[in-house]
Amino acid sequence: MNKNMIAPSVLAANFANLQLDIEMVNYSEADWFHLDVMDGMFVPNISFGMPVIEAIAKYAKKPLDTHLMIQAPDRYVKDFANLGVTNLTVHYEACVHLHRCVQSIKDHGMTAGVALNPHTPVSLLKDLIKDLDLVLLMSVNPGFGGQSFIHQTYAKIQELKELIQAKNANCLIEIDGGVNDKNAAKLISCGADVLVAGSYIFKSEKPIQTISNLKSIISK
Numbered sequence: 678m679n680k681n682m683i684a685p686s687v688l689a690a691n692f693a694n695l696q697l698d699i700e701m702v703n704y705s706e707a708d709w710f711h712l713d714v715m716d717g718m719f720v721p722n723i724s725f726g727m728p729v730i731e732a733i734a735k736y737a738k739k740p741l742d743t744h745l746m747i748q749a750p751d752r753y754v755k756d757f758a759n760l761g762v763t764n765l766t767v768h769y770e771a772c773v774h775l776h777r778c779v780q781s782i783k784d785h786g787m788t789a790g791v792a793l794n795p796h797t798p799v800s801l802l803k804d805l806i807k808d809l810d811l812v813l814l815m816s817v818n819p820g821f822g823g824q825s826f827i828h829q830t831y832a833k834i835q836e837l838k839e840l841i842q843a844k845n846a847n848c849l850i851e852i853d854g855g856v857n858d859k860n861a862a863k864l865i866s867c868g869a870d871v872l873v874a875g876s877y878i879f880k881s882e883k884p885i886q887t888i889s890n891l892k893s894i895i896s897k
């Protein structure tokens with residue numbers, strides 16, 4: 678997989694005219710769509726589910742990177758595969774049989790990611806890291822867009838990078854929450870491969886330009 682990627686989080690898009698924002702991302706230099714599914718139980722917010730992803734998939738011309746903030750995500754792996762999701766990321770904290778869930782994601786033809794909340798140590802992934810295509814480090818507490826970046830994330834990226842190298846694993850590091858032009862370069866230099874950005878992109882005046890700026894910052 679390519680590195681130094683930008684994944685705009687659709688959570689911050691205009692839901693009353695989603696097609697317009699989807700086309701904007703298609704046209705932009707962004708690499709993936711980041712889709713945040715929240716169930717109101719694992720996180721204190723409800724976002725969107727299958728019908729909305731089905732609608733997005735009709736127009737999206739880039740991979741669908743789907744971040745499940747739901748309890749027991751293994752119940753829905755098949756449904757997300759059927760919607761055409763490319764990468765499915767589940768939370769470490771939401772999944773009792775995480776190894777089985779990761780295998781199921783791969784068996785359904787998707788790449789598999791595991792997300793860690795800010796308080797969850799990277800070391801807990803040591804027995805699973807070789808099976809993963811992606812690790813998502815939450816750099817805010819999951820549930821809402823527009824929160825402030827947690828600085829401890831830089832150290833966690835470095836720790837994760839060391840674990841990946843020590844285990845000879847091959848997985849991408851994705852950072853999600855509070856990403857902007859101020860922290861993007863440092864995140865990449867610490868070892869991140871994919872940066873998710875929601876409000877920084879969609880609330881900006883010229884989102885296409887904002888994406889382009891982020892891309893040039895992280896490509897240096």
Ligand code: DX5
Binds near residue numbers: 820875876
């Ligand atoms: C938070 C979500 C994020 C969120 C990021 O729970 O996982 O993807 O949309 O939004 P910003 O970039 O606004 O922090």
Ligand code: ZN
Binds near residue numbers: 686712
């Ligand atoms: Zn997310």
